[in-house]
Amino acid sequence: MAKNASAHLETLKTLYRTMVISREADLIEQDYTGRGEAFFHVSGAGHEATAALNPFLGPQDWLHCHYRDKALMMARGITPEQFFLSLFNKDASHSRGRQMNAHMSSPELKVLSLVGPVGNSALQAVGVAAAVKNDENQPVVLCSLGDGMTQQGEVLEALAHAVRETLPVLFLIQDNNLAISTTTKGKTFYQTPEGDAQEFYGIPIHRINGRNPESCLECFEEVVSSMRVDRKPSIVVMNVDRLHSHTNADDHKVYRSPDEIEAVKKCGDPIVNLEIWLKSQGVKDDFFQGMAQNIRLDLKKQASLAQRSGEPAPTRTALKPLPSHLEYTAAEYRGQPTEKSEDNLVMLEALRDVLKKRMADDDRITLFGEDLEDPKGDVFGLTKGLSTAYPGRVKNSPLAESTILGVTIGEALAGKRPVAFLQFADFLPIAYNQIVSELGSMHWRTDGGWQSPVIVMITCGGYKPGLGPFHASSYEALAVHTPGVDVFMPSTAGDAAGLLNSAFESGRPTLFFYPKSCLNDRENATSSDVEKHLIPLGKARIARSGKDITLVGYGNTVKLCLQAAEALAAQGAQAEVIDLRTLQPWDKTAVATSVEKTGRLVVVHEDNESAGMGSEVIAVMAERVTRPFQVRRVARADTYVPCNFANQLEVLPSYKRILETSVEMLGGQIAWKLPPTAQKGYFLVEAIGSSPSDESITVVRWIVKPGDTIKEGDYIADFEADKAAVELKSPISGILEEILVPEGHMVKVGTPVLKVKTGEGEESFKPLTKENPGEPLISGLQLGAPKASQEKVLSTDPKGIVGIQGVACVKGSRVVTNQEISALCPEWEAEDIFKRIGIETRPWVGEGETVLTLATAAARKLLKQTGLTLSDINLILVSTGTPPAHTPSLASMIQMDLNKDETEPLLVPAYDFSSACSGYIFGLKQASDHLKLRPKDRVLLITAEVLSPQTNMADHGTAPVFGDAATATLLLGSGRLGAMKLKVLETALGTHGESGDILKVPSDPKETITMDGPKVYLEAVKYMPQLLTDACHQMGIEPQSLDLIVPHQANQRIINALRQRMKLAEDQVYSNIRHNGNTSSCTIPLCLEELIPQATAGQKWGLTAFGGGFTFGGAVVEVV
Known part of the structure; x- marks a missing residue:
């Protein structure tokens, strides 16, 4: 214990304040979950005394905390703001909204990342300790555990390893006698039915009372000081009471009696007990008065700011980028x-x-x-x-x-x-x-x-x-x-x-x-x-080129595929053999390119068939390959690998099975001529290895010579195998007729090395050691493209394929905040705007910007990205509700700007159309119709909307909503499949007439937009789901099966209503309206520009929109 009583008292006063901050943060989190504004909360109430450890830790120490260690983590330096950001799963949280709120992390403070499977932390803590044990600043590693998780096998393994390697890990066990609802008393390694254990694996067990935090300091100080010197592990059991339910999803009144709950509340609250103790030591009421209330007010402000902070964008990979x-x-x-x-x-x-x-x-x-x-x-x-x-x-x-x-x-x-x-x-x-x-x-x-x-x-x-x-x-x-x-x-x-x-x-x-x-x-x-040596990740090796059939394998199966390819080559069939090498990521492009060429695919793997790599490869090829093709798998049946080697060769993929499958797909027939056996009265002794992994042996010494009589079991030779020396013993009795492999020569395991003459009727059982089905007799191969009528053919008609090569967007340069809108339109406070429509800022045109400058800039950006010029474009479509003139069209003006450096005009058809906010999907339909007839063409689809000049700043229904932007999308036909990033699979359109009484953008730029918000809302939430469902049903799927839905970004209330009406998961509906506002027909391509770079091949996305008029559209696209 510190000798300086004043310093000791100050330490406890600091501890008290930290514990109160932790408790008040808990209560605020409970309040948010209770009113449905947050969804998960774990209380640390009753466990706050773990913060008493912090005064004895330094920046060199590492902490793997328990999920109730809020007070300790705050004492370490994690701010309440970070807890609130995690509560609301916000972008600025330590995990960018991916972790549940109590699972904190802070690399700067050496607070390791908590995870759901409790007890995993123990082995990690031991690993950290192994890495830092000999550091000169003598770090210790905290592994904080609950009593329930101490019975995890991995915790017991960690304790054993810490002892085995003498590692400075402090195992702090917070024992509240409950593992959710299961009582743990007498059921742990430190408290058995016989009573408290004094040690475990030779580690002394220290016990402290976490209900009285002041009593914990001395033990913590002694234990940590000792560990810095002896570098040994320690166990501290801290007895505490859990004051609240396990989480907000639990109700402890179900399994705890009212008396028990009241008792722990009365006696087990460490904050109450520490306050009593501090007062007994002369700390005045002034210290305590108003502290909780002031802390609560400050924390509420922090929580409110966190709640209103930015939402994270979904990530579709769990891997860091490759160099x-x-x-x-x-x-x-x-x-x-x-x-x-x-x-x-x-x-x-x-x-x-x-x-x-x-x-x-x-x-x-x-x-x-x-x-x-x-x-x-x-x-x-x-x-x-x-x-x-x-x-x-x-x-x-x-x-x-x-x-x-x-x-x-x-x-x-x-x-x-x-x-x-x-x-x-x-x-x-x-x-x-x-x-x-x-x-x-x-x-x-x-x-x-x-x-x-x-x-x-x-x-x-x-x-x-x-x-x-x-x-x-x-x-x-x-x-x-x-x-x-x-x-x-x-x-x-x-x-x-x-x-x-x-x-x-x-x-x-x-x-x-x-x-x-x-x-x-x-x-x-x-x-x-x-x-x-260095291999790019996700790049396959073409082990053999061919044009008639594709064989895909990896690991052991590659040499079997090559062996089958050799047999096919003898009959004039050229098999392409692809060695994947890397399975995650794997080379989809190489396999698809090969299958486009051969039209036949065999995937071979050792793992069992169901849900194996063969299924994955074939599924992706079904999505990517545009020609009809046949597929087969050669894999292990859904069973285990037997030790009987003959059975093993039958169960695992074999040369025989691969070749037979390939011949069948090529329309031929195959029979086998069995391999020759030794002459009658003779036996061939084969080379053996020291273990199953040996491939070859070298003959070091023959102990016998031709003419010698040998008996079964006689020691006859010394071999040097790949792994170890081998003493060869004769498998048979007889007279050595001939040595087939001289001393010093290397041969493969299984090669005959001796010829032995045996007596009449003398036999030795020779176990099977390698696959040898004999000579294949192949006939009737039908080379060239597979017939469409054959079984197991997957077909995607390439003629109808339309795809998107790229999307480029430009927004107005002036960023307008809710504070500015509120100043113009005082009916709404800035916070109210975000809460009601989900928009925080919106882009408006700045000085010198017009709908034409934005549109031209977007088109130029796209052409630069794709390496094209206007001469490569065959059609320009422009969706706009705010053209600068009726004649010339905005499309014509854009074309002129793009072509102004050329001496001769280009006769590229270009025209405007107006479908309001549904314009992008209407444009996809028009472009698709054109490209299905002209598959080698390119279509430039532009959306351009500048609505801010026609916004009535006094109208709270429209002033905060609209933004200005332009987008450009390049669409391709089936003649340019390789450049596509998205395929446009289906579209569905609809319109029902409206006079403009509900929503109107006047043609006169001096007039302002009018909108009846509630009626617009009803139209949107009714018809957007319907049109998307129509598009999906035309494909034979349900919208709920889509990986992601990208709706028109009208306002967040409509997006939320769409999700709820369609019963979709929150992460299944994309939103980026927060900083873009409603940019009419530009909203969906603004989303696509963000989504495409991180997309996963094979995903299907739904697009849906509504617009004035009223117009409605739905579409389904697929990531290539």
């Missing part, structure tokens, strides 16, 4: 193998050398996994020699996959570059919680604030005798389904080295699958300059 040298178009280098095989590296050696060179250049790189240290150096030998070369940086893990992932994620958060090893892909599910909840989501949920660039090395796959269930799976579909991680599976040494370098360069979490059957494959070796 340019790893993007799809970047150059690659896969090595240049020499003719001397001994100078080349197999995959195992190439991966090891990449790790070795990377570790030499970057001391942040560590390796962690089972059996990695010398002398074993990994069960496959991948890390052999590395722990000797880099002591302390290559460490054996416990047999606990969650620990491997959780610890390395923590190390990465602390700035290390760890590589985690999972011994077999079959153990991936054990670690999957840490992968999907932490590794994949970290960048996304912290908006890049925290990075966890862990590379997870995973051996995978079958095709070797001796492998079976739990040692032969691949699980890549599970990995690919996980957002936020890159997924690789190379088939060659060059790609393995290049992709491992790319994983280090990308700084992104990576699941790196490497097939054990490829590790020692000398046919696909690479050169020794592995430090130069």
Whole structure:
């Protein structure tokens, strides 16, 4: 305890104020959720005494907090404003609205990101401690837990690892006796049915009373001071009472009696108890008087500002951007193998050398996994020699996959570059919680604030005798389904080295699958300059070019596809073999280009068939490929990999199955001529390896010679396999007739090495060790385009396809705020405007700007983006309700401006049309009709609206609403499929007449806009859903199946009503009206300009609009 009583008292007074701020913030959050303005709240009431730890922490310390640690996080420096921004899921929140409100994060303060699966934090905290243990400023790492989460297996693993490695982690357990409604007394590792435990895994257990915060300081000070010296873990159990329900979605009156609730309120409130204690120490009433009320007033202002702050834009990726040298178009280098095989590296050696060179250049790189240290150096030998070369940086893990992932994620958060090893892909599910909840989501949920660039090395796959269930799976579909991680599976040494370098360069979490059957494959070796190897992400390798059928594989299946392609080539059929290499991202363009050429697609993968990569590849091709094509999958059935090798070859994709499938798709027939067997009375002894991953052996010494009599079990030769030495024992008795492979020669496993003469009737069972179905006898192949009448044909008629290449927008340069509108139109306060219509600012034309200047600027911007000129355009359509004149048309004026530098006029048809706010969708329909007849044309669709000059500033119904903008969209026909970013799939239009009594924009620019807002609202919410539904039904889908709906941005009330009427999720309807206002026919393209750069291929978006007249439109577009 601090000896200075005055300083001690000041510390407690500061603590008291922090606790009151936390409590008042809780109450304000409860108020907002109670009235439906926020949706989720977690109370820290009763847990505020954790803030008593803060005086003993420094900036060097790390905190992994509990979700009730609001007071501690505020004491650390996270502001109430940040809690309120998180409450309302705002753009300025630490997660940009992605995290639930109690799951805070602050990289600047070393407050790690909280996540929903409670207990995950423990292994991360241990990983951080492992990374910073030896820092000179002696940091400690807090891992704050609730009593319920202490029973998570990962928490117990973390405690064990902290003891095993002597790590400075303070496990602070806040015990309120409840895990939501489940009582925990006597059911934890620190309190068993026999009573309180005094230690756990050798860690002494300290106990403090969090109901009396003043009593906690001494324990915290002693524990932290001790940890800074001995660097050992500590456990502190803080007994507290939870004063409120678990969350606003819970009602503790259901499972707590009124007496219990009253008792904890009376005796368990740490703020009340600390106030009593402070007063007993002479603190005057002046200190307390009005504090809570003043704090509450200040917090309410902060909450109100947070509530009115900006909304986040949705993000459609969980990955950080790639550096340019790893993007799809970047150059690659896969090595240049020499003719001397001994100078080349197999995959195992190439991966090891990449790790070795990377570790030499970057001391942040560590390796962690089972059996990695010398002398074993990994069960496959991948890390052999590395722990000797880099002591302390290559460490054996416990047999606990969650620990491997959780610890390395923590190390990465602390700035290390760890590589985690999972011994077999079959153990991936054990670690999957840490992968999907932490590794994949970290960048996304912290908006890049925290990075966890862990590379997870995973051996995978079958095709070797001796492998079976739990040692032969691949699980890549599970990995690919996980957002936020890159997924690789190379088939060659060059790609393995290049992709491992790319994983280090990308700084992104990576699941790196490497097939054990490829590790020692000398046919696909690479050169020794592995430090130069680099592969762009999402770029496939064309392993063999062809024009008749496309075979897509990765990992083990690539060599099977190549083998099938060789057999087809002998019959004149050219198969294109694509090695995906990277599965997330994967090369949609390469596969689509190939299928456009061949019209036949076979996807081959080891993982089981349902929801596998084959399904994904075929689905995307169905969306992208424009010609009719046939598809088939060759994959593992929905079962496990058996150990019986003959059964394994039947269950897994095989050369035989791939070839038979390909021949069938090519309209041919196939039979098999069985392979020859040894002569009667003779037996061929084959080369064996030391393990399933061995590909080849070298004969070191023959212990026998021709003419020797050998018996079954005799020791007859020494081999050197890829992994270890092998003593060959005879599988049969007889006379050695011939040595087929001399000493010093290398051959593949399974090659005959001896010929033995056996007696009559003497037999030895020879187990199957490799696939050998015999010689294929193929006939009747029908090359060229597949017949449309054949089964399993997917067809998209390219003639009717219309697409959007780009959208460019220009807004008025004057930004008008609600304060300015309020000054012009005093009936509305600035805050009322935003609350009623969702608009905060709107663009108006500035000095020298007109509808023509905006429109021309938008067109020029688009032409520059697409690299085109006016001479490349075949039709100009202009939607406008505010043309500068009836004649000439605005379209003609735009055309003249765009062509003014040319000596000769271009006869490009151009005209205006007016459909008010629905104009963009009407324009899409007109452009589509034109392009379906002229598929090689380009149409420039312009929307141009300048409404502010005709706005009545005294009319509160129109003054705040309208903005000025112009947009340009380039539409293409099916003759230019490759340039499309969106496909226009369907449109639906409607109009019913209106005299102008409800909504009118006068032709006389001196007159002002009039609008009956309530009647307009009724028209909008009735017909916008109807027209979008009509467009969807024309395609045979429901609007609820759309990935996103982009409505005309009239006002936020109409957008919200549309969403509610159509029963759509909040994130399914796009809104950017806040800073654009209603720009009439420009609103939808303004949205598209924002959406297209971050779009995901295959998504379908609905567009819907209404406008004066009344006009209505619906459309469906698809991201290419």
